[in-house]
Amino acid sequence: MTKERIILGIDPGTTIMGFGLIKVINKKMEFLQLNELQLSKYDNHYQKLKIIFERTIELIETHHPDEIAIEAPFFGKNVQSMLKLGRAQGVAMAAGLSRDIPITEYEPKKIKMAITGNGNASKEQVAKMLQQLLGLKELPKNLDSTDGLAAAVCHFFNSGKIVAGKSYSGWDAFVKQNEDKVSK
Numbered sequence: 001m002t003k004e005r006i007i008l009g010i011d012p013g014t015t016i017m018g019f020g021l022i023k024v025i026n027k028k029m030e031f032l033q034l035n036e037l038q039l040s041k042y043d044n045h046y047q048k049l050k051i052i053f054e055r056t057i058e059l060i061e062t063h064h065p066d067e068i069a070i071e072a073p074f075f076g077k078n079v080q081s082m083l084k085l086g087r088a089q090g091v092a093m094a095a096g097l098s099r100d101i102p103i104t105e106y107e108p109k110k111i112k113m114a115i116t117g118n119g120n121a122s123k124e125q126v127a128k129m130l131q132q133l134l135g136l137k138e139l140p141k142n143l144d145s146t147d148g149l150a151a152a153v154c155h156f157f158n159s160g161k162i163v164a165g166k167s168y169s170g171w172d173a174f175v176k177q178n179e180d181k182v183s184k
Contacts, residue, residue, distance in 0.1 A: 001086065002026060003023060003024075003025070003026055003154075004023065004024065004025050004034070005023070005024050005066040005067065006021060006022070006023050006024075006063055006064060006065045006067075007022050007024065007065060007066070007067050007068070007152040007155050007156060008059060008060070008063065008065035008067070008068045008069070008152060009021070009068075009069045009070070009071075009148045009149055009150065009151030009152025009153070009154075009155065010023050010056070010068065010069070010070045010071065010092050010094075010148050010151060011024075011070075011071045011145075011148040011150075011151060012052070012070065012073070012085060012088040012092050012146050013039070013145035014039055014045065014049075014084045014085065014087075015039055015040045015090055016036050016038060016039060016040070016142060016144040017036065017038065017052055017055070017088065017092070017144070017148075018034070018035075018036045018037075018048050018142075018143075018144030018146070018147045018148035018149075019034065019035060019036070019037070019038065019039040019059060019145065019148035020032075020033065020065055020138060020145060020146070020147075020148040020149025020150070020151070020152050020153075021033045021034070021059075021065065021149075021152065022129060022142070022149070022152045022153060022156060024115075024156055024159075026060075028132070029134065029153065029156055030134075031134040031135070031149075032063070033134060034062075034140065034145040034146060034148065034149045034150075035041065035050065035145050036140070036142055036144045036145040037052065037055050039051060040101050042183075045084060045087075046065050048088070049087055049088065049091045050091075052088055052091050052092055052095075052129040053091040053092070053094065053095050055094075056091070056092045056095035056096065057095045057098075057099070059097065060099050060101065062097065063126055065101060066101070066102075067101065067102050067103075067104065067105075067137055067149040067151050067155060068093075068096040068101050068102070068103045068104070068149060069103075069104050069105075069106060069155030070089060070092060070103060070104070070105055070106070070153060071106060071111060071148075071151050072075075072089070072090075072094060072105040072106060072107050072108070072148060073085040073086055073089055074095065074107070074108050092116070093105055099171040104155055104158075106109050106154050106155070110154065111126075111147075111151055111154040112125075112126055112150075113158040114150075114153070114154035114158065115129050115130060115133075115150050115153060115154060116129045117182065123146070123147065124143065124150070125144040126143075126146060126147070126150050127143050130146055130149055130150060134149075134153075142181040156163045
């Protein structure tokens with residue numbers, strides 16, 4: 001019996017959101033799509049969040065992913081940037097959760113380690129390795145889409161393993177795992 005599933009990988013951002021899709025048939029990966037959502041043309045942050053949510057829902061309705069893998073924000077020095085990135089990640093997660101799709105977060109170093117064997121690999125190194133793994137003919141100019149694809153491939157490589165990242169199968173699971181963040 002053939003076991004098939006689709007994984008949507010997302011690299012959230014408020015300037016560019018990258019995403020990639022893979023199909024897994026039995027235990028073999030197959031490339032479906034990678035692309036990016038250009039958000040720099042919008043000035044209003046809330047408009048960007050709305051577009052991220054709508055585009056994520058559109059991807060879900062078009063490709064029917066069974067799981068979503070999302071890159072967790074890394075901790076930088078600029079608090080405002082972190083807040084905006086967290087919001088972008090949150091609305092992408094909310095889109096998946098609203099459709100009851102399980103979501104798993106991965107730290108950037110974990111994704112890089114899964115793809116290249118080096119947690120400090122550059123975007124270019126990750127993209128080149130994905131090109132080899134999935135037989136991509138060419139790479140995009142911006143590598144945000146390959147970062148989204150890398151999240152999906154990382155999730156595939158970690159399937160069946162205990163994952164250090166957080167997983168949510170719906171709103172109830174999210175609330176249960178984050179009770180300290182929920183006001184009652």
